[in-house]
Amino acid sequence: MIGFIRFADALSAAFGKAFAWLIILMTFGTAYEVFVRYVLGSPTPWALDVSFIMYGTLFMMGGAYTLSRGGHVRGDFIYRLWPPRVQAAIDFVLYFFFFFPGVTALVLAGWKYAARSWSYTEVSVNSPAGIPIYQFKSVLVAAGILLFIQGIAQVCRCILCMRDGYWTEAEEDVRETEDDLIRRATEAETARGGHA
16 A cells, blocks of 8 residues: 555656646747736737646646645644544545546546547637647546556555555645745754753
8 A cells, every 4th residue: 555655646646746837838938918018008919828727727637636735725723633543444435435536527527628639629718719628638538647646645544544544645846835934944943942
Protein backbone atom coordinates (compact mmCIF):
# COMPACT_ATOMS: atom_id res chain seq x y z
CA MET A 1 0.00 0.00 0.00
CA ILE A 2 2.83 2.38 0.80
CA GLY A 3 4.22 1.89 -2.71
CA PHE A 4 0.89 2.76 -4.30
CA ILE A 5 0.47 5.80 -2.03
CA ARG A 6 3.92 7.07 -3.04
CA PHE A 7 3.15 6.42 -6.73
CA ALA A 8 -0.19 8.26 -6.58
CA ASP A 9 1.32 11.15 -4.62
CA ALA A 10 4.16 11.48 -7.14
CA LEU A 11 1.76 11.33 -10.10
CA SER A 12 -0.54 13.94 -8.56
CA ALA A 13 2.43 16.16 -7.70
CA ALA A 14 3.84 15.91 -11.23
CA PHE A 15 0.58 17.00 -12.84
CA GLY A 16 -0.18 19.61 -10.19
CA LYS A 17 3.24 21.23 -10.47
CA ALA A 18 3.27 21.08 -14.27
CA PHE A 19 -0.11 22.78 -14.57
CA ALA A 20 0.80 25.32 -11.86
CA TRP A 21 2.87 27.08 -14.52
CA LEU A 22 -0.41 28.26 -16.02
CA ILE A 23 -0.39 30.93 -13.31
CA ILE A 24 2.61 32.55 -15.02
CA LEU A 25 0.89 32.43 -18.41
CA MET A 26 -2.30 33.88 -16.90
CA THR A 27 -0.29 36.69 -15.32
CA PHE A 28 1.40 37.61 -18.59
CA GLY A 29 -1.85 37.30 -20.53
CA THR A 30 -3.72 39.54 -18.11
CA ALA A 31 -0.87 42.07 -18.00
CA TYR A 32 -0.82 42.14 -21.79
CA GLU A 33 -4.58 42.66 -21.92
CA VAL A 34 -4.41 45.51 -19.38
CA PHE A 35 -1.60 47.18 -21.35
CA VAL A 36 -3.27 47.00 -24.76
CA ARG A 37 -6.69 47.91 -23.36
CA TYR A 38 -5.75 50.91 -21.22
CA VAL A 39 -2.51 52.16 -22.77
CA LEU A 40 -3.06 51.41 -26.45
CA GLY A 41 -6.87 51.55 -26.38
CA SER A 42 -7.13 48.29 -28.33
CA PRO A 43 -8.54 45.45 -26.20
CA THR A 44 -8.16 41.85 -27.34
CA PRO A 45 -11.19 39.69 -28.12
CA TRP A 46 -9.55 36.58 -26.63
CA ALA A 47 -8.08 37.49 -23.21
CA LEU A 48 -11.15 36.72 -21.10
CA ASP A 49 -11.68 33.29 -22.69
CA VAL A 50 -8.03 32.34 -22.40
CA SER A 51 -7.89 33.33 -18.73
CA PHE A 52 -11.05 31.29 -18.02
CA ILE A 53 -9.62 28.28 -19.85
CA MET A 54 -6.27 28.45 -18.09
CA TYR A 55 -7.77 29.01 -14.64
CA GLY A 56 -10.26 26.18 -15.10
CA THR A 57 -7.52 23.84 -16.29
CA LEU A 58 -5.27 24.81 -13.38
CA PHE A 59 -8.11 24.29 -10.89
CA MET A 60 -9.09 20.89 -12.26
CA MET A 61 -5.61 19.48 -12.76
CA GLY A 62 -4.47 20.62 -9.32
CA GLY A 63 -7.28 18.80 -7.53
CA ALA A 64 -5.51 15.46 -7.08
CA TYR A 65 -2.33 17.16 -5.87
CA THR A 66 -4.33 19.19 -3.35
CA LEU A 67 -6.06 16.01 -2.17
CA SER A 68 -2.73 14.23 -1.69
CA ARG A 69 -1.49 17.08 0.52
CA GLY A 70 -4.71 17.36 2.57
CA GLY A 71 -5.40 20.82 1.20
CA HIS A 72 -9.09 20.58 0.34
CA VAL A 73 -11.56 22.49 2.47
CA ARG A 74 -12.81 20.41 5.37
CA GLY A 75 -15.18 21.24 8.19
CA ASP A 76 -12.67 19.99 10.73
CA PHE A 77 -13.71 21.87 13.86
CA ILE A 78 -14.91 18.53 15.25
CA TYR A 79 -12.92 16.13 13.03
CA ARG A 80 -9.54 17.35 14.28
CA LEU A 81 -10.51 16.53 17.87
CA TRP A 82 -11.05 12.83 17.07
CA PRO A 83 -8.28 10.24 17.38
CA PRO A 84 -6.59 9.36 14.04
CA ARG A 85 -8.26 5.91 13.90
CA VAL A 86 -11.73 7.50 14.14
CA GLN A 87 -10.80 10.08 11.50
CA ALA A 88 -9.61 7.30 9.21
CA ALA A 89 -12.76 5.22 9.71
CA ILE A 90 -15.00 8.20 8.94
CA ASP A 91 -12.91 9.15 5.89
CA PHE A 92 -12.93 5.54 4.67
CA VAL A 93 -16.74 5.41 4.71
CA LEU A 94 -17.12 8.88 3.16
CA TYR A 95 -14.75 8.05 0.29
CA PHE A 96 -16.99 5.17 -0.76
CA PHE A 97 -20.32 6.93 -0.23
CA PHE A 98 -19.47 10.33 -1.70
CA PHE A 99 -16.01 10.71 -3.22
CA PHE A 100 -15.84 7.73 -5.59
CA PRO A 101 -19.42 8.07 -6.88
CA GLY A 102 -18.84 11.79 -7.49
CA VAL A 103 -15.52 11.30 -9.25
CA THR A 104 -16.92 8.42 -11.32
CA ALA A 105 -19.78 10.69 -12.40
CA LEU A 106 -17.24 13.39 -13.31
CA VAL A 107 -15.27 10.99 -15.51
CA LEU A 108 -18.32 9.48 -17.24
CA ALA A 109 -20.17 12.76 -17.78
CA GLY A 110 -16.91 14.50 -18.68
CA TRP A 111 -16.20 11.84 -21.29
CA LYS A 112 -19.58 12.43 -22.99
CA TYR A 113 -19.18 16.19 -22.71
CA ALA A 114 -15.66 16.14 -24.17
CA ALA A 115 -16.57 13.68 -26.96
CA ARG A 116 -19.49 15.84 -28.05
CA SER A 117 -17.29 18.95 -27.97
CA TRP A 118 -14.56 17.25 -30.04
CA SER A 119 -17.13 16.01 -32.56
CA TYR A 120 -17.98 19.53 -33.71
CA THR A 121 -14.76 21.30 -32.67
CA GLU A 122 -16.53 23.56 -30.20
CA VAL A 123 -15.48 27.20 -29.90
CA SER A 124 -16.23 29.67 -27.15
CA VAL A 125 -19.38 31.73 -27.50
CA ASN A 126 -18.21 34.29 -24.94
CA SER A 127 -16.08 36.32 -27.33
CA PRO A 128 -15.96 37.18 -31.02
CA ALA A 129 -12.54 35.50 -31.32
CA GLY A 130 -14.09 32.02 -31.36
CA ILE A 131 -11.39 30.47 -29.19
CA PRO A 132 -11.34 26.66 -29.63
CA ILE A 133 -12.30 25.00 -26.35
CA TYR A 134 -13.00 21.39 -27.32
CA GLN A 135 -9.51 20.21 -26.31
CA PHE A 136 -9.94 21.71 -22.84
CA LYS A 137 -13.11 19.72 -22.21
CA SER A 138 -10.86 16.65 -22.02
CA VAL A 139 -9.42 18.12 -18.81
CA LEU A 140 -12.60 16.96 -17.03
CA VAL A 141 -11.77 13.34 -17.79
CA ALA A 142 -8.06 13.66 -17.04
CA ALA A 143 -8.71 15.41 -13.73
CA GLY A 144 -11.30 12.81 -12.77
CA ILE A 145 -8.92 9.94 -13.48
CA LEU A 146 -6.17 11.60 -11.42
CA LEU A 147 -8.62 12.19 -8.57
CA PHE A 148 -9.74 8.56 -8.72
CA ILE A 149 -6.15 7.29 -8.51
CA GLN A 150 -5.40 9.67 -5.65
CA GLY A 151 -8.65 8.64 -3.95
CA ILE A 152 -7.49 5.03 -3.94
CA ALA A 153 -4.25 6.19 -2.30
CA GLN A 154 -6.27 8.10 0.31
CA VAL A 155 -8.29 4.96 1.08
CA CYS A 156 -4.98 3.11 1.53
CA ARG A 157 -3.94 5.86 3.94
CA CYS A 158 -7.19 5.32 5.86
CA ILE A 159 -6.59 1.56 6.10
CA LEU A 160 -3.03 2.09 7.33
CA CYS A 161 -4.18 4.68 9.86
CA MET A 162 -6.94 2.41 11.20
CA ARG A 163 -4.33 -0.34 11.59
CA ASP A 164 -1.38 1.72 12.92
CA GLY A 165 -3.07 4.67 14.64
CA TYR A 166 -1.30 7.44 12.70
CA TRP A 167 -1.58 9.02 9.25
CA THR A 168 0.90 8.29 6.48
CA GLU A 169 1.92 11.78 5.40
CA ALA A 170 2.79 12.80 1.87
CA GLU A 171 6.43 13.52 1.21
CA GLU A 172 7.13 17.17 1.88
CA ASP A 173 7.69 19.11 -1.31
CA VAL A 174 6.49 22.62 -0.50
CA ARG A 175 5.96 24.52 2.70
CA GLU A 176 3.75 27.43 3.60
CA THR A 177 5.71 30.66 4.00
CA GLU A 178 4.12 31.18 7.41
CA ASP A 179 5.28 27.75 8.59
CA ASP A 180 8.81 28.54 7.45
CA LEU A 181 8.79 31.88 9.27
CA ILE A 182 7.50 30.27 12.47
CA ARG A 183 10.16 27.54 12.26
CA ARG A 184 12.93 30.13 11.78
CA ALA A 185 11.64 32.29 14.64
CA THR A 186 11.46 29.24 16.91
CA GLU A 187 15.01 28.22 15.99
CA ALA A 188 16.27 31.77 16.56
CA GLU A 189 14.51 31.92 19.95
CA THR A 190 15.97 28.55 20.93
CA ALA A 191 19.45 29.66 19.86
CA ARG A 192 19.15 32.90 21.88
CA GLY A 193 17.92 30.95 24.92
CA GLY A 194 20.85 28.54 24.65
CA HIS A 195 23.42 31.35 24.58
CA ALA A 196 21.96 33.29 27.51
